[in-house]
Amino acid sequence: MKTQRKEIGLAIVGCGTIGRIRAELARSFPGVGWIGLCDIKSDIGEKLAADVDADFYTNDYRELLKRPEVTATIIATDENFHFDPTMLAIEQGHDLFIEKPLATDARQSAQILAAIEAAGVDAVVGYTQRFRRRFLTIKEKLITGQIGDVHSVVTRAFMNRMVPIATTRRTQERATLTPMVVSGTHSLDMSMWLMEGKTPKSVFAQSCDRVLSKHGTKDSTFGVFTMTDGTIWSMNISWALPEVWPGAVYGLEIGIVGDKGVIDIEDTHRDVVLASEVAQGGGYVPEGFVAPPRHVDFLTSYPPGDLHNGQLWGPMREETNAWYQRLYSGQATPHATAADGHRNLLMTMAMDLSAKRGQPVDFPVDPDELMRELVG
Template sequence: MSLKVGIIGCGGIANGKHLPALAEVKEVELVAFCDLIVERAEEAKMHYGTLTAKTFTDYQEMLKDVELDIVHVCTPNNSHAELSIAAMKADCHVMCEKPMAKTAEQARSMIEAAKKTGKKLTIGYQNRFRKDSMYLHEICQEEELGDIYFAKAHAIRRRAVPTWGVFLDEEAQGGGPLIDIGTHALDLTLWMMNNYKPKYVVGNTYHKLSETENAANAWGPWNPKEFTVEDSAFGYIVMENGAAIFLESSWALNSLDVKEAKTTLSGTKGGADMNDGLTINGEDHSMLFEKKIELEPGGVDFYDGAGDKPEVLEAQSWIDAILNDTDPVVKPEEALVVTEILEAIYQASQTNQPVFLNQ
């Protein structure tokens, strides 16, 4: 069976992740491409589309004109909810790029639309499909670490501010590194803990290095006048069962402790970190141990053991969920909690007060 897929937003994340990943899934036909800049839609069609694929600059026209099974939403955060809801109402399953939405209210409206239409909805947290993530999740499910009561979610860059598109635009994105890369680290951490019941949140955001002229940066200097989002954000989340999570996120920080989309876990039976590969630690017969996990087989000529990329595994898993009518790996209710926590950190920073959730 072949599923017909349409793409809304043919920019960086579509070309860097969604389109090449979907192209490797044999059950998929890429038949519609929509972008406000028609040349981008045409280029995406040329590289990935079927012979009869169509291009659009209006997503409503695409949804009316082409019979689609699935839509991937790859646009700025402020349009995620509007586009996802419209696609589900047009009888399409939806994968929306992370974060789920600019606001928690918008994210909740997406879940309501999924329930009303009966369509599947998932969010693009591809880091769950890394080898280290999948291995660690498995041992967490088997309770090898015991009760995980403290964790750290890491998303720190020393100088890697995205200077293209709308990343620096608060109105379009809703925030900076917290909502961009902090969201990945938090999703991984909550998934490992299998704990989606936050009680309260405190946090701070900073506009410090964003004011630097001619700054050193992986993608060239940023314009301080256009840098309307935070450059760093930090949050402390307390869950209903007493567990705590420290979330750190930054695009630009004077630190050599750089790590992105990683988690550190501490449980009653053991701990784990992704700091230098994946390491499990614990105590055995009154002795402490560290176990380094070898995630690649190695040692075989002409084979690097890399396996499928996380984004390809994500795409295949998503398509399989639709074909087999099963839940997607990333459930929208889980992604909603991530958005609620991120929103609470921003609010706590503005008010200098804890923000209580689920009250």
């Protein structure tokens, strides 16, 4: 049977680092016939428009998303500003790629999911690590029952503190910009994807803020989930490691124990180490922030991938091109769904709520209750 192909008219709202990556890949994808861009910062947006030879540029997302050429939209704004452009894109009937999270307000996240389901649009959420070869291999082993029924999982994420400093500098609305909501969501999504079919029953978590309180966020959050089938899962993240930490961005460890075997994942990037008299850059270095020199680096720890010859190679390239193929030819892909994204947000916020209360939180959790207690 011949595959039906549908040319893509692409709108990208947000022309920062991630919007740029996905726009450059779009220009190289033969199924993308039209590209429109939007950013409130004209210098950033106009430069990207020139670099990818965009067909249209504006500072107003409404003007872009109402263009008749647009069939699909990427939402790549800062985390706090996803809601309005996402809802308009849904109203316009566009296929959607939304950078995580769906929203930083649980009530808005629920509205987005409900609107997506009511409109019947195809929407995915940016959880790039699903497209790395090692995790796809592990997923296949779990699907085919190689370790039997999973009953115990341990997840640990370590991050350089340049990430939270960069994130919190962009806004004063920081109540929900926590290590779990912003960054722990990646390792949470990965763990839940590998535990597909399991449902959380309760979580007990604790947090501390000795280092990053001056930036309006927490240092670390550790929690234990109990699933409805009795599985236990420890989910821990610290994004307060010093600026000189050799892992420029993300280091992850996951242990998955089943009744017939175990999968032990060491994804800390310590297998490729660079040591040099030349100071190393990389990672999310916020504008105006002067980090101390780093002379040792765990290479390949930048989640989107790595640069070679001016091009990004790695999971974000795979994820983005797979989405374009999904739209163009109907190819099945491992993207996170909007339902996955909403579930992830509620689980990360439930950890924050448990840490604030000092007691377990049961699922399902109510978005109104989460926002009332976490934000006020």
